[in-house]
Amino acid sequence: MKATQILRTSKSDLKASTVHETFLLKGNFIQKLGAGIYQLMPLGFLAYQKIYEIIDEELKAIGFLSFRAPIVHPASIWEKSGRYDDFGPEMVKFKNRSAEKFVLAPTHEEPVNLIAKKLINSYKDLPLALNQIQTKFRDEPRARGGLIRLREFTMQDGYSFHTNQEDLDKFYNDVRAAYLRIFKRLGFEVKVVAATSGAMGGSGAEEFMILAQDGSDQIAICEKCDYAVNIETLVEGDAEVCEKCGGDLKMEKTIELGHIFKLGDKYTKAFELTYDNEKGEKKYPVSGCYGIGLERALASIVETHHDDKGIIWPSEVAPFDYYLIALGEKANEEAKKLYEKLAKEGKEILFDDRENSAGEKFADADLIGCPKRLVISDKTLANNQVEIKDRATGAIELKNLSEF
RNA sequence: CGGAGUAUGGUGUAAUGGUAACAUGCCUGUUUUGGGAACAGGUGACUCUGGGUUCGAAUCCCAGUACUCCGACCA
Numbered sequence: 001m002k003a004t005q006i007l008r009t010s011k012s013d014l015k016a017s018t019v020h021e022t023f024l025l026k027g028n029f030i031q032k033l034g035a036g037i038y039q040l041m042p043l044g045f046l047a048y049q050k051i052y053e054i055i056d057e058e059l060k061a062i063g064f065l066s067f068r069a070p071i072v073h074p075a076s077i078w079e080k081s082g083r084y085d086d087f088g089p090e091m092v093k094f095k096n097r098s099a100e101k102f103v104l105a106p107t108h109e110e111p112v113n114l115i116a117k118k119l120i121n122s123y124k125d126l127p128l129a130l131n132q133i134q135t136k137f138r139d140e141p142r143a144r145g146g147l148i149r150l151r152e153f154t155m156q157d158g159y160s161f162h163t164n165q166e167d168l169d170k171f172y173n174d175v176r177a178a179y180l181r182i183f184k185r186l187g188f189e190v191k192v193v194a195a196t197s198g199a200m201g202g203s204g205a206e207e208f209m210i211l212a213q214d215g216s217d218q219i220a221i222c223e224k225c226d227y228a229v230n231i232e233t234l235v236e237g238d239a240e241v242c243e244k245c246g247g248d249l250k251m252e253k254t255i256e257l258g259h260i261f262k263l264g265d266k267y268t269k270a271f272e273l274t275y276d277n278e279k280g281e282k283k284y285p286v287s288g289c290y291g292i293g294l295e296r297a298l299a300s301i302v303e304t305h306h307d308d309k310g311i312i313w314p315s316e317v318a319p320f321d322y323y324l325i326a327l328g329e330k331a332n333e334e335a336k337k338l339y340e341k342l343a344k345e346g347k348e349i350l351f352d353d354r355e356n357s358a359g360e361k362f363a364d365a366d367l368i369g370c371p372k373r374l375v376i377s378d379k380t381l382a383n384n385q386v387e388i389k390d391r392a393t394g395a396i397e398l399k400n401l402s403e404f
Numbered sequence: 405c406g407g408a409g410u411a412u413g414g415u416g417u418a419a420u421g422g423u424a425a426c427a428u429g430c431c432u433g434u435u436u437u438g439g440g441a442a443c444a445g446g447u448g449a450c451u452c453u454g455g456g457u458u459c460g461a462a463u464c465c466c467a468g469u470a471c472u473c474c475g476a477c478c479a
Contacts, residue, residue: 011428011440012416017472035471089405090478141405141477149479217479256479293479327437359439366439377438387438 001320003352006042009364018214020302021146023311027367029319036143036151038295043368046319048154051297052133054185054316055156058178062171064131064158069111071135075101077110081270090138104137109289112159113271123163123277126285127171131158133294145214147299148255154294161268161285163277165203168286172204172262175290179208179258182292187301187314190257193219193228208258208292212303217256220249255300258292311369312392320350323370325361327377335376338386338404366391 008028016022024030029044040048060066075093078084084093084103092104105111112130119128133156143151158175162168176192183190188210195207207230209219221228224247231251242249265284268274274282305312313319322342326335332353339351350370352361365373375387385398 009440010415014416088478138478140479142475144473259479291479296479325438329437331437356437357439357441358437359441361437362439364440375438379438 001350003350003354003364007350007352007354007364007368008041009367011360016146017144018146018148018299018303019306020148020214020299023302023306023367024147024299027311027364027369030147036140036149038147038150043319044298047301047313047317048294048298050317050319051186051294051301052154055182055292055294056131056133058182058185059131059156059158059175062129062174062178064129067112067115067130067132069105069108069115069132069134071105071137073103073105073110075103077114078103081110081113083110090140092137092139105134106136106138108132108134108136108157109159109267109271112157113267113273116159116161117271117273120161120273120275120285123275123283126275127160127162127167129158129160129171131156133157145216147295148214148216150295153296156290156292156294158290160288160290161273162287163275163283163285165264165286168262168288172260172288175260175288176206179260179290179292183208183257185314185316186297187305187317188257191219191221191228191254193230193254195230195259196232203262203264205259205261207256208260209254209256210300210304211252212255212300213253214303215253215255217254218251219254221252222247223250224248255296255303257297257300258290260290261288263287263289306369309363310367313369313371315371318348318369318371320348320368320370322347322349322372322374323365323368324349324351324374325358325365325376326352327358327375331376331378331381334381334401338374338376338401341404 010026010028014022014026016025024044025032027043028041029047030038031041032038056066075084078087087106091106094102096102115130116128119125133154135152136155137152140149140151143149160168160171162171180190190208190210193207193209195205209217218231219228220231222242222245225242225245227242227244241247263286265286268284268287274284277283301314301317302311305314315321324335324339326332335351339349342349350368352364354361369391371391373389373391375389380387380398383398384401386401386404387396387398389396
């Protein structure tokens with residue numbers, strides 16, 4: 001892709017309240033429409049799609065079926081579950097011209113359970129795992145922190161249904177492992193933290209956290225073993241020593257990237273979702289649910305992968321692999337050829353074909369943060385070479401044009 | 405939802421009751437290319453909305469809306 005089409009960086013010293021928002025706004029990855037409401041610009045959407053694909057791929061690989069629920073729901077399905085009145089003011093309710101009642105989905109248990117009810121009749125239909133990556137809207141009283149806490153956001157939300165606890169436990173562990181693979185591919189070092197499943201009911205829950213200065217969660221980490229726990233679950237004065245080994249606990253600010261729950265039969269009971277067992281008896285499946293916030297993941301990648309000049313994308317989520325700069329007219333001709341060749345081979349390359357000064361192109365290459373920067377200039381052309389600079393390490397190597 | 409503040413070209417700011425200015429961006433041209441270049445010309449804001457005070461309002465007053473920060477709430 002060409003910079004003249006997609007790149008609109010800002011030279012201003014704009015400073016948002018968080019690092020990721022500063023760089024994402026400066027590089028024009030995102031645009032703010034209102035508090036907690038942002039749109040992804042073409043550049044930002046490229047990175048977002050990479051995240052989407054990684055999550056989708058890993059979850060399909062362990063057996064999730066993809067579905068897609070709507071964002072606007074008729075109020076009736078929420079009235080039926082009893083949550084139309086219970087959910088609280090963060091759920092937006094509205095009426096259309098015919099005074100029919102609707103809600104904007106803050107979560108998707110209601111439609112998912114309707115899908116599951118269609119698909120599950122018999123024990124033979126279990127286990128079943130359903131997944132979607134879809135928009136949620138929550139009218140947060142105070143959205144803040146850039147993309148960390150949005151009102152409209154995208155969430156991967158998966159749900160699984162099982163005949164018994166052992167089967168749920170097994171699948172839960174599969175999801176746990178898939179989540180660890182996802183977060184590794186996204187470039188994170190996550191801590192899996194014991195969490196309360198109180199509000200959701202059920203038998204267990206864990207959160208996937210990263211340490212981050214701008215985080216709004218706090219966890220307690222044991223200084224001796226690898227035990228970590230959300231401080232929300234530390235209520236009864238045991239907030240000072242590790243319950244595993246007795247070591248001292250240290251408080252750290254974190255961002256929660258994902259959350260997995262064993263729900264038991266709370267929701268299947270609430271939604272009257274049953275199956276027939278071998279004896280023909282009606283039983284409630286036990287279920288689990290699993291979620292990752294995509295914009296929050298995007299923001300967190302920037303929070304954990306940057307220097308003072310800009311973003312340093314992990315290779316799997318970078319919007320482009322290469323950022324190509326040409327200096328001088330002769331170099332520009334060669335760069336154009338190289339760009340077309342690499343593009344034809346399917347390489348993801350951003351060619352800075354703008355007429356801007358050299359310094360501006362270098363600064364933007366750092367800001368945008370593609371893993372490799374290619375420079376062609378009179379200097380490199382003297383030996384028919386291209387300079388390759390690694391964004392993360394700063395290491396520079398020269399390669400012959402013919403080797404590309 | 406409680407407390408405080410802000411609202412002016414695309415962006416960032418100035419003008420404190422009397423002609424809306426500066427920088428940047430953008431457009432044209434010339435020149436320039438290894439770390440945010442230079443010159444020249446040009447473009448662009450009925451100063452958030454509605455009301456009020458005044459000869460006169462970006463400026464003062466009232467209401468609304470939006471945004472920011474602190475707190476509560478939530479993930």
